[in-house]
Amino acid sequence: MDEVVKKVAALGLPGVILVITMATTGFTGAAAITAALAALGGPAGMLGGIAVLGLTGLITDALAKVGLEDFLTEIYCQRRQTEAHGKLLEEIESLSFFDGDMRDRLKTTVTDGCGCATVVNSSSTDDANEAIAILENVPGMTRAHHRDFISSHPIMRLRDGTVVRTWKNPVGVDHVFLGDRNDRMIYGGFVGWIHSEGLQQALTRIRRDFT
DSSP states (O other): OHHHHHHHHHHOHHHHHHHHHHHHHOOOHHHHHHHHHHHHTSOOGGGSSHHHHHHHHHHHHHHHHHOHHHHHHHHHHHHTTTSOHHHHHHHHHHOTTSOHHHHHHHHHHHHHOTTSSBOOOTTOOHHHHHHHHHHHTSTTOEEOOGGGGGGOEEEEEOTTSOEEEEEEOTTOOEEEEEEOTTSOEEEEEEEOGGGHHHHHHHHHHHHHHHO
16 A cells, blocks of 8 residues: 555656546546546646556555545655645645545645654654554554544543543444644554454553653
8 A cells, every 4th residue: 555655646746636537437547547637638747657557556456445535645645745735735725626625634634644644743742752652553553534533532631731532433443543732633543343452551551651
């Protein structure tokens, strides 16, 4: 998954258009590239090569596994590390494919890193980073989407003001989030049922060592 995200992110806007075109039309291979070029309004050399033709198969697999929004979130998580955030925000705003809610969530991904695997930035504290490291070591820990952050409830506050929040989704899957002093998500993950005990042990350790 990381490989295809990096390859699509390297294409920039043409890569995003290609992904959206494939998700919304069902096209693959050369047909997807042709449709993406039409959406771009003209030729784009980066979409014309054999390498990109091979990439469409990887994109199809990724869309089947995670869906369009989660795939785009990962792409923008990658791009925000190397591209100007203002440019990415203008790009997202200009794309008519998105509904308002998805557009807003992708903008939050760009500005705050919401939805990215681990959002450690200049505002992240040592305590928060150590808590994230503990959570990342829980078996089965998987990235949680930032849209679920709002559904979570605070269970503890660390010494540095970081808030630990949890949520159980409708099918009983345990989620954990960390929010900063401004209530912005800096980390989110979830574990399957068989790893719930490991998550609880990690939360107990965080409470003991950082509150």
